[in-house]
Amino acid sequence: MNKLVEKLIEVGCKITNPRLAVLKYLSVHHSPISARDLHKKIKAFDRASVYRTLNLFEELHLLNVEVIEKEKLYCFAEEPHHHIICKKCGYTEKTKCNHDFGTFKNFNDVYHQLTLTGVCNNCSK
Numbered sequence: 001m002n003k004l005v006e007k008l009i010e011v012g013c014k015i016t017n018p019r020l021a022v023l024k025y026l027s028v029h030h031s032p033i034s035a036r037d038l039h040k041k042i043k044a045f046d047r048a049s050v051y052r053t054l055n056l057f058e059e060l061h062l063l064n065v066e067v068i069e070k071e072k073l074y075c076f077a078e079e080p081h082h083h084i085i086c087k088k089c090g091y092t093e094k095t096k097c098n099h100d101f102g103t104f105k106n107f108n109d110v111y112h113q114l115t116l117t118g119v120c121n122n123c124s125k
């Protein structure tokens with residue numbers, strides 16, 4: 001959390017209340033969340049400032065972004081990782097990304113997205 005605040009200051013971003021609230025929420029909850037749901041959770045700010053904050057963090061590469069059913073979901077990108085999501089209840093776990101894309105000499109800005117789905121132990125009881 002402090003590291004993230006430092007990083008924002010480092011790149012010349014002002015620490016505003018919506019930015020702090022988004023940082024705080026995402027550093028405590030790891031499940032990927034959409035801008036809409038995040039806005040519902042931290043209520044205090046208008047939706048536009050939550051969206052702007054997420055866009056800014058995305059540009060700064062602070063966030064891991066994946067698109068599921070046409071909705072962008074965000075979580076912190078402490079390290080390259082993927083998620084496995086329970087199809088029935090939405091329970092989510094994180095798994096380390098071991099993909100190595102260092103071999104594409106003809107591409108820059110290589111981006112990949114992978115979401116695993118399954119049925120969690122709770123739901124398959």
Ligand SMILES: [Zn+2]
Pocket residue numbers: 030031032064075076081082083094
């Ligand atoms: Zn994540």
Ligand SMILES: [Zn+2]
Pocket residue numbers: 086087088089090091119120121122123
């Ligand atoms: Zn489940």
Ligand SMILES: [Zn+2]
Pocket residue numbers: 081082097098099112114
């Ligand atoms: Zn990967």
